[in-house]
Amino acid sequence: MAAKEKLYKDLPRPKLNRAQIEEIYRRLSVERPSPKTELDYVNPYTLVVAVALSAQATDVGVNRATKDLFVIADTPEKMLALGEDTVRDYIKTIGLYKTKAKNVIKLSQLLVDEYDSKVPDTREDLIRLPGVGRKTANVVLHEIFGQPTMAVDTHIFRVSNRTGMAPGKDVLEVELNLLRVTPESYLIGAHHWVLLHGRYVCKARTPECYACPIQDICQYKKKTPAP
Known part of the structure; x- marks a missing residue:
């Protein structure tokens, strides 16, 4: 077995199937068609x-x-x-x-x-x-270089575990799981879609589940009711 395959084999299993994960990305991409970092830079x-x-x-x-x-x-x-x-x-x-x-x-x-x-x-x-x-x-x-990487911060870690799309006990597991389950057509942009969703909707203390475009797919059990 190749080293990469063995590494993926040892990761926690997603709680969503491929169709559900693809639908998550489809909806998030509709919400933000041109995602990019919110850090200002010139080069x-x-x-x-x-x-x-x-x-x-x-x-x-x-x-x-x-x-x-x-x-x-x-x-x-x-x-x-x-x-x-x-x-x-x-x-x-x-x-x-x-x-x-x-x-x-x-x-x-x-x-x-x-x-x-x-x-x-x-x-x-x-x-x-x-x-x-x-x-x-x-x-x-x-x-900068358009490589399909996943920079896992607290927002991406939270969304990946809450939704069940790419669970992991640490950031490396979540990163590898996201790379494994994200459809190729969404790899460029996936990092920003998940991050921005966590920053503005799937917040740490009080997630806005009532306004979430993927709430019907998300496996998070303690969904926040509408105020």
């Missing part, structure tokens, strides 16, 4: 920085902090010229801003030293960058 480099800053922070908060920063520092060289202290001042409204400022400078230096100031297009290279983990790498690969 691949600024997206890497923005996603790295978004850990334990909201997209709105990151956009507010980077609005002026990206005007004067949209390349690794310009960011390095600013220096860590100045970067820190720009992003001080974001959680963990001191550590993140250090990482922004370090990843910028690594891009200059080893990647000719260009953002690499492989997960292995991306996660070498300080402050960039698997989720950040997957966002960049999906958004």
Whole structure:
């Protein structure tokens, strides 16, 4: 048995069949025909920085902090010229801003030293960058390079488990399960559809089940009644 097949075989089984999962994506795609990240960026480099800053922070908060920063520092060289202290001042409204400022400078230096100031297009290279983990790498690969990745955050983790479409006890299981069950025609866009559904409808504390376009398919038992 191939390693990939064995890996998928060991994953939790979906609670929905393929037709139901495809219908979920069809409905979500109708709701948002052109899904995209809500982080503001001007080029691949600024997206890497923005996603790295978004850990334990909201997209709105990151956009507010980077609005002026990206005007004067949209390349690794310009960011390095600013220096860590100045970067820190720009992003001080974001959680963990001191550590993140250090990482922004370090990843910028690594891009200059080893990647000719260009953002690499492989997960292995991306996660070498300080402050960039698997989720950040997957966002960049999906958004910039059009690769069918699943960047599992809290929203995607929640929706995948609640609906039963791609259960998993950790983010890697959910990521692999989503890649396994998502129809090929929906792979580009799936990350955003599931994320945005979790952010605006299938919320953590009080999901808006009464306004959910997939509530009749979803396996979540404690559905929220209409107010």
